[in-house]
Amino acid sequence: MILYDAHHLAPCYAVRLLAGCLGVTLELEPLDVYPGHANQTEAFLALNPLGTLPVLVDGPCIITDWLEALAHLALTHDRAWFPAEHAALIGWLGMARDLGASAGAARLIDTFGAPGDAAAARAQANALLDEVERRLWFSERGFGERIGQDWLIEGPHPSIADLACFVFIAPCEDGGLSLRDRPALRRWCDRVRFLPGFVSMSGVFPPMANTGR
Amino acid sequence: MSGLQPGVWYAIAAEHDLPKDHVYRTMLGGHELAAWRSTDGAVHVWEDRCPHRGVRFSLGEVVGDELRCQYHAWRFGKTGACTFIPAQPDLKVPRTIHAAVWPVALSAGLVWSGIEPTGAPPELPPGAVLRAIPIARAAASVAHALVKEPLSGLALVLQPLDETATIVRGIALDDDLVRADHALLALRRRLEQAA
Amino acid sequence: MTPVDPILWNDWHPVAARCMLDPARAHETMLLGVPLVVTINADGTIAVQRVDHAAPHQDERYGLVWVCLGTPTREILPIPEADEPDRPIVVVGSVGVRASGPRVIENFLDLGHLGYVHARYLGDDPHTRVLPYTVEPLPEGGIIATQCKMFQPQASPAATEGFMVDYIYKVERPLATCLYKANPVQRDRFDIIFLIVQPVTEETSIAHPLLLCLPDGTTPAALRAFQQTIFMQDKPILENQVPKRLPLADGAELPIAADKSSVAYRRWLSAIGLTWGVIRADEKARAA
Numbered sequence: 001m002i003l004y005d006a007h008h009l010a011p012c013y014a015v016r017l018l019a020g021c022l023g024v025t026l027e028l029e030p031l032d033v034y035p036g037h038a039n040q041t042e043a044f045l046a047l048n049p050l051g052t053l054p055v056l057v058d059g060p061c062i063i064t065d066w067l068e069a070l071a072h073l074a075l076t077h078d079r080a081w082f083p084a085e086h087a088a089l090i091g092w093l094g095m096a097r098d099l100g101a102s103a104g105a106a107r108l109i110d111t112f113g114a115p116g117d118a119a120a121a122r123a124q125a126n127a128l129l130d131e132v133e134r135r136l137w138f139s140e141r142g143f144g145e146r147i148g149q150d151w152l153i154e155g156p157h158p159s160i161a162d163l164a165c166f167v168f169i170a171p172c173e174d175g176g177l178s179l180r181d182r183p184a185l186r187r188w189c190d191r192v193r194f195l196p197g198f199v200s201m202s203g204v205f206p207p208m209a210n211t212g213r
Numbered sequence: 214m215s216g217l218q219p220g221v222w223y224a225i226a227a228e229h230d231l232p233k234d235h236v237y238r239t240m241l242g243g244h245e246l247a248a249w250r251s252t253d254g255a256v257h258v259w260e261d262r263c264p265h266r267g268v269r270f271s272l273g274e275v276v277g278d279e280l281r282c283q284y285h286a287w288r289f290g291k292t293g294a295c296t297f298i299p300a301q302p303d304l305k306v307p308r309t310i311h312a313a314v315w316p317v318a319l320s321a322g323l324v325w326s327g328i329e330p331t332g333a334p335p336e337l338p339p340g341a342v343l344r345a346i347p348i349a350r351a352a353a354s355v356a357h358a359l360v361k362e363p364l365s366g367l368a369l370v371l372q373p374l375d376e377t378a379t380i381v382r383g384i385a386l387d388d389d390l391v392r393a394d395h396a397l398l399a400l401r402r403r404l405e406q407a408a
Numbered sequence: 409m410t411p412v413d414p415i416l417w418n419d420w421h422p423v424a425a426r427c428m429l430d431p432a433r434a435h436e437t438m439l440l441g442v443p444l445v446v447t448i449n450a451d452g453t454i455a456v457q458r459v460d461h462a463a464p465h466q467d468e469r470y471g472l473v474w475v476c477l478g479t480p481t482r483e484i485l486p487i488p489e490a491d492e493p494d495r496p497i498v499v500v501g502s503v504g505v506r507a508s509g510p511r512v513i514e515n516f517l518d519l520g521h522l523g524y525v526h527a528r529y530l531g532d533d534p535h536t537r538v539l540p541y542t543v544e545p546l547p548e549g550g551i552i553a554t555q556c557k558m559f560q561p562q563a564s565p566a567a568t569e570g571f572m573v574d575y576i577y578k579v580e581r582p583l584a585t586c587l588y589k590a591n592p593v594q595r596d597r598f599d600i601i602f603l604i605v606q607p608v609t610e611e612t613s614i615a616h617p618l619l620l621c622l623p624d625g626t627t628p629a630a631l632r633a634f635q636q637t638i639f640m641q642d643k644p645i646l647e648n649q650v651p652k653r654l655p656l657a658d659g660a661e662l663p664i665a666a667d668k669s670s671v672a673y674r675r676w677l678s679a680i681g682l683t684w685g686v687i688r689a690d691e692k693a694r695a696a
Binding site for chain 2: 194207
Binding site for chain 1: 427633640
């Protein structure tokens, strides 16, 4: 499997992160997006007319949507990551896209000078982060018959929804947002970081070495 | 800078905010604080700043009974003393290198701290610990709004973050956390949408 | 309005890289609190403008656009190695960071974090001991650190195994630093990495890294990716340092022997009287 990749782009990171958790090897084809615009070459646009990264190539399958790439990896390697019986999976994947368009955009604007309105992106992101915080807090604390939950979707196992949201939430401070008053998000980020097979993206700290984890 | 009254206990976290192997981050009266739990269950509240180069402890990691700074992996034990400096592993670390330790008390499911607080933290009635809600207004404005329109069934305390923001904490007397959350979010909207 | 630090006001600073500019979109940036607009024409001509003001002194060197808002007291930072025919200059790509310029420079000089923040790239546990090294002033101002050594598992994209790397660091201007790093293939020559920091506000900066590496088969794209990875690892550290401005008073922060370069850098900034992005030793806390 080949992943057309750029290290600092969160959607690429999501696919690498899931592959790490699944123990799947990806052959990385890094593209110099910034400042090289390698995703705008004729050759790349022939592969993906939208010019977006990542692109996952698995045999004859060419997948140009990162959420579909996550779903594909989960469905072909470990369905525990794809809880199809929960409609909430769709809602959370939608939330991940919205986080990308807001928190993700703010990060690219502030860090790499990408075009866009950082203040508007942050305002949108703050509303979404508040909502994810609220839902995570109530999942953790549990109420009624539910016991404390660790993940976005009910159940003992993380899903692609967790990783899809994590790649925008964990580095959101790069874009001028703050997790300081969002303690449930901070705890959840730690839980993701401590998953077996976790891989980092620059700016997202993996567990420190020699800690026995 | 702070507007924090010395001698007073302020709630800065819920006990459930401090699981094992995690650093909690908050602010009190303009002071940045980090809190973590050692393996014996004790809670430690420190100024959120490594004395080496000022990197926030909350960016670091708890490993057992030590907090490690993310920058140079300096290790700090429960007392706040620095115990190990990897760049100079043979150095017996001088006692002058330590975290700035704040007082801690645990009560009513909350973690309390402050500047030379006296006595015990305020008593709260039994109930369920609420989800803490940050409001982008000074504590005096929040307190005023709560006096004008008290929220029934809730015992609330305020944590002033700085001059411009406050966290509302407390207890739901009827254990209805969802109702309490709605009431606090409504309070937040009223306060933040007013001029 | 208090006048901006004359040391920086009258010096040259990068404000953009040519390769980032796009004829379709003016590039808005800021230098020392002054908004600037950088444009490039279809024919490649670059112009820097200030709102309601005459255009500032501007020039292009090493693939970067440089501006002096005041009256230049000296030339743009000279990089003699840029004239060596077998050293292509690779502009890494500018990265914004919510940190003061001096904090960014000081981090670049730091050896103790290489095995942690840049674990598996520039250092690794347990090889994180910082061996003694030497720091001296430079005759024209600034500092030079020599005999710096660190075991690195993968010091650059071309390196196939770990080895002890020799480093030399220089700081020749308050916001410009470079390191000379033993080339992994031609071990008697150096690769050079420059980090030149654009002071945007006292608490925010844009880092402009430049690579002048000996060709060894590594593509510019791979060199860029590696350096970007390294800088993006530093970014959250820099953005979480408190206070934002670099404290110059002895004892404000606690250096150890491994921090000799940082101590020398801070003392040099004190000696030249820099006020931007620092908390001077004699300053009362001004909303730190």
